[in-house]
Amino acid sequence: MFCTMADLSLQKLNDYRASTFQLNLKDRVKQIDQAVDFVNRRGFVFFWPIKEVTMPSLWAAVAGDRPVPNNHDDPGHVTWGWKDSLLGKKRWFYAKILRKRATILSLDAFPYFYALSENYGSPEEDHLILYEQGRLSAEAKAVYEAVLDEGPLDALQLRRAARLTNKESTSRFNRALVELQADFKLMPIGVAQAGAWNYAFIYEIVVRHHPEVLDQARFLTDQQARRHLVQLFFHSIGAAGAREVTRLFGWRPPVVRKVLEEFVEQGELISDVRLENEPKPVYVLPTLLA
Numbered sequence: 001m002f003c004t005m006a007d008l009s010l011q012k013l014n015d016y017r018a019s020t021f022q023l024n025l026k027d028r029v030k031q032i033d034q035a036v037d038f039v040n041r042r043g044f045v046f047f048w049p050i051k052e053v054t055m056p057s058l059w060a061a062v063a064g065d066r067p068v069p070n071n072h073d074d075p076g077h078v079t080w081g082w083k084d085s086l087l088g089k090k091r092w093f094y095a096k097i098l099r100k101r102a103t104i105l106s107l108d109a110f111p112y113f114y115a116l117s118e119n120y121g122s123p124e125e126d127h128l129i130l131y132e133q134g135r136l137s138a139e140a141k142a143v144y145e146a147v148l149d150e151g152p153l154d155a156l157q158l159r160r161a162a163r164l165t166n167k168e169s170t171s172r173f174n175r176a177l178v179e180l181q182a183d184f185k186l187m188p189i190g191v192a193q194a195g196a197w198n199y200a201f202i203y204e205i206v207v208r209h210h211p212e213v214l215d216q217a218r219f220l221t222d223q224q225a226r227r228h229l230v231q232l233f234f235h236s237i238g239a240a241g242a243r244e245v246t247r248l249f250g251w252r253p254p255v256v257r258k259v260l261e262e263f264v265e266q267g268e269l270i271s272d273v274r275l276e277n278e279p280k281p282v283y284v285l286p287t288l289l290a
Helices: 010-020 032-042 058-063 075-086 110-115 126-132 138-150 155-161 167-182 212-218 222-237 242-249 253-265
Strands: 044-046 093-096 102-105 186-192 200-205 270-275 282-284
Touching: 010 222, 032 044, 032 058, 032 075, 032 222, 044 058, 044 222, 058 075, 093 167, 093 186, 110 212, 110 222, 126 138, 138 155, 138 167, 138 186, 138 200, 155 167, 155 200, 167 186, 222 242, 222 253, 242 253, 253 270, 253 282
Parallel strands: none
Antiparallel strands: 044 102, 093 102, 186 200, 270 282
């Protein structure tokens, strides 16, 4: 086992992240094809920066390391148009996934996430098993079945079909949509000019839009999938504690420790590294301590 009590300076880590997050002016994303390339390199990114979560985001790769402004004419908001124009185009996978926030996955990383979801290859039955076990809400069941029965629906049509149109059901409907996206059951595939803002996502069953993912994920074990995703995560951020990995992916702490310990044993991560100004040791890529 490769284990050390080395020190890592915050400046060196920040320089690494400035490169992988593409924060430096010369590396910024300026075109939609570059945005797709950025996601492909990283494997998965947030659409917006998420408070208290260290991860690359499409916004920061375009606009730099600054808060997202409210004014809609900010140049950084070109990301919004790119995201909408690629919905359903199969150039990346977009939905509310990690921390139930807007996440973009590369198509290469997508099967590894899917392999860890509560889906077993039968879109007509998987949700019923979860519902009977008390792990899928009644609202999520109704929303899912509406799309399953009627095909792609925009958010307004979907509320009507799921019988969640009264004012009191708004938050329950929105929670159901997030619940279904986070478990790779529904995904937005386009935008409809509907509602007060003439803007509503159109939702479809994930495996109907991406039937290929069933074969891609079929033979991936949970451990293989977790290893791949943790590897992508560390290649993006360079260093992290076990708690950060647990919070990001929502896995149980013993599962996270097993993955990290395997990487340490194989020399792919170094454990017990002291990071400047951090009280607890972290896991670090060996290249950062070279």
